[in-house]
Amino acid sequence: MKKLLYLVLFSLILVSCSNDESDVEPDPYILENIIGSWAYDTVTINSETFLYQHTDGCVKDLFQFYNEDGKEFDFEEDYVSNCSNCAECAITSTNLRWDLKGNSIDLYFGEQLITQLEILDVNENIIEYKRIFDFDNDGLDDEVIITGIPYDPYGEFD
Numbered sequence: 001m002k003k004l005l006y007l008v009l010f011s012l013i014l015v016s017c018s019n020d021e022s023d024v025e026p027d028p029y030i031l032e033n034i035i036g037s038w039a040y041d042t043v044t045i046n047s048e049t050f051l052y053q054h055t056d057g058c059v060k061d062l063f064q065f066y067n068e069d070g071k072e073f074d075f076e077e078d079y080v081s082n083c084s085n086c087a088e089c090a091i092t093s094t095n096l097r098w099d100l101k102g103n104s105i106d107l108y109f110g111e112q113l114i115t116q117l118e119i120l121d122v123n124e125n126i127i128e129y130k131r132i133f134d135f136d137n138d139g140l141d142d143e144v145i146i147t148g149i150p151y152d153p154y155g156e157f158d
Contacts, residue, residue, distance in 0.1 A: 026100035033122045034105075036157045037064045038148030041126075045135055046142050055080040058089035059153050065098065073098050075107055105129070120145065 039060040040052040054060045061079035066072075075098040081090045096107040096114060105117040121128040127148045135142040 024101040024104075027103050027119075030103055030119050030122055031067075031100055033124070034065045034100075034119065034127060035067055036150060037062055037152040037154075038127050039151030040146060041149045042147045044143075044145040044147075055082060055089065059091070060151055062151055062153075063148065064156070075105075125150065 039062045040054070043050050043052055052061070058080045059078070061077075063075065063077045066074040066076070075096045077094045077096075078091050081092045083090070096109055099106045099108065103119045105119065107114045107117065115131060115133065117129040117131055119127070119129050129146055131144045131146070132141050133144065134140060135144055
């Protein structure tokens with residue numbers, strides 16, 4: 001009986017010490033190059049690509065990755081609301097915390113995981129990421145690839 005108890009205890013220790021995603025180190029190239037402000041450029045849904053439709057006469061819809069004092073691992077998304085009872089060019093903002101693991105970014109609201117982005121490409125001219133989610137609410141997951149281009153209308157990044 002003692003041998004069985006030790007075997008179970010040893011098995012539990014092995015399982016609890018196994019590698020998981022929290023042990024994945026961030027890709028240093030991605031960590032350095034995603035920091036900045038990006039305007040949405042194209043959206044590809046299940047291999048069909050569309051130009052992103054910004055609202056004429058307004059600031060472009062954008063997303064920003066920060067990692068500085070006061071904004072450690074902060075993700076901000078701003079888009080023009082375009083609602084019937086909103087002021088012209090009214091902006092809706094979302095702020096989340098981000099965590100880079102390898103080439104994947106987890107976005108959190110508090111401790112709640114909201115979504116995950118897979119970085120496909122990033123350099124000084126473009127960011128491209130993929131999300132898998134039910135875009136069209138048909139009950140099936142869709143592959144959505146977003147590209148962004150540098151766009152810093154408020155001069156927050158060098």
